[in-house]
Amino acid sequence: MSDASTYGETLADIYDDLYGEAPANAIEVLVAMAGTREPVLELGIGTGRFALPMRERGVQVHGVDASPSMLEKLRAKPGGAELPLTQADFASLEGVRGGPFSLAFCTFSSLFLLPSQAAQVSCFKATSGLLKEHGRLVIETFYPDLSRYAKDQPVYVGGLERNEVLLEASRLDPVAQRVSCRFIRLQAQGMRVIPVELRYAWPAELDLMAELAGMRLLERWSSWDKTPFVEGSFKHISVYEKLPQA
Numbered sequence: 001m002s003d004a005s006t007y008g009e010t011l012a013d014i015y016d017d018l019y020g021e022a023p024a025n026a027i028e029v030l031v032a033m034a035g036t037r038e039p040v041l042e043l044g045i046g047t048g049r050f051a052l053p054m055r056e057r058g059v060q061v062h063g064v065d066a067s068p069s070m071l072e073k074l075r076a077k078p079g080g081a082e083l084p085l086t087q088a089d090f091a092s093l094e095g096v097r098g099g100p101f102s103l104a105f106c107t108f109s110s111l112f113l114l115p116s117q118a119a120q121v122s123c124f125k126a127t128s129g130l131l132k133e134h135g136r137l138v139i140e141t142f143y144p145d146l147s148r149y150a151k152d153q154p155v156y157v158g159g160l161e162r163n164e165v166l167l168e169a170s171r172l173d174p175v176a177q178r179v180s181c182r183f184i185r186l187q188a189q190g191m192r193v194i195p196v197e198l199r200y201a202w203p204a205e206l207d208l209m210a211e212l213a214g215m216r217l218l219e220r221w222s223s224w225d226k227t228p229f230v231e232g233s234f235k236h237i238s239v240y241e242k243l244p245q246a
Contacts, residue, residue, distance in 0.1 A: 004089035007113050008046065008067020010194055014185075015047050015070070018166075022049040022107075025224040026140075027057070030105060033136060033239075034059045038102040041130060043090040043123070044110035048074040048083070055079055062098045064090050091119040093126040100132035107140040109235075111206075112198040117177075120201060124213035128242055137215060137240040143233055144200040146174065159185070177201065203229075203236055215240040 011018070027050065034040045036058040045051050045063030047070055054061050062084045065071055071087055074080040086096045090106070091114050104127045114120045127137055148154055149172040159166030165186040170179055176199070183194040201209070207217050218241045219226075222233035229236045 004066035004091065004113075005068065007196060008065060008070040012047070012067060012069035012073050014192075015073070016049070017162075019049065019108075022053065023224055026050070026107065027053045029224050029226070030054060030103075030138065031057045031059055033138070034103045036060070038132075039098050040103040040105070041096065041099070041101045041127070043093075043104060043106035043127065044108075044113070045074065045083075045085065046070045046110075048077055048080055050105070050107055051083060052077060052079055055083065062086070062096070062101070064088050064093060064096055066090070090114075091122045091126070093123075093130060096130060099130040100135065101130055102132055102135050103138070104131060104135070105138040105140075107138075109141045109198070111139055111141055112200050113196075115178075115197065115199050117199070117201070117205075120199070120206075121209050121212060124209045124215070128213040128215055131242045133242060133244050135242045136218070137210070137242070138237065139206065139240070140235065140237045141206075142200070142235045144177075144202060145234075146172065203238065206238060210240045214245070215242050 031054055039060040039062055042051050042061055042063045045065045051061040051063050064086045066089045068087055071085055084098055088094050088096065111120060114123055153171050156168040157165060167184040168181060170181045172179055179198045179200060181196040183196065185192045185194065210217060217238060219239040220229045221227055221237045222229045224237065
């Protein structure tokens with residue numbers, strides 16, 4: 001992964017085909033948290049899977065993404081050109097305007113696309129700097145289940161419902177907390193290899209990052225239905241609050 005835009009530049013043309021619309025219950029939760037009076041910020045806005053339905057509900061969404069191709073896809077959609085967008089690495093959020101924001105959110109494990117602990121800490125700090133007092137940051141990530149890595153190198157099969165084969169070949173580096181993935185998409189039109197590099201973090205590590213950025217954990221769920229996060233949960237949605245400055 002050469003830079004922050006690599007993931008989006010690689011996937012922009014097929015991203016919506018692979019992932020479709022955002023979950024309706026996720027939109028409901030974020031809209032309820034955001035309200036319609038104050039602007040909110042999406043980190044890794046991509047093609048607008050979350051932002052566009054939230055905008056239709058009256059939420060003032062500002063978006064940041066490092067990939068110009070992702071932002072181009074978003075602007076081409078109905079309503080996309082009206083969204084305030086910033087092309088930037090969300091490790092730094094350089095150039096983002098329109099705050100302070102009452103809510104920031106980063107979904108679909110996008111935080112783990114940042115390649116190091118330092119970059120992830122930087123993201124928390126930069127986001128906190130753009131939030132108003134008592135503003136909230138919502139992070140959705142997978143829970144690192146290292147048991148799925150047999151001898152550190154598993155292969156999984158998906159995509160059959162789309163009449164294609166999507167192979168995931170991954171390699172774990174537990175010391176660096178990194179996973180190198182290659183998605184191999186097999187269709188009638190041919191084959192495509194999609195690289196994805198992730199640096200995962202444990203919930204307690206994310207909580208410490210938030211503390212370093214002047215925030216505290218408010219809630220943690222295992223789904224957008226607000227089911228409690230427990231042992232065995234596949235993912236977590238963590239809600240942080242920016243604390244008043246002393």
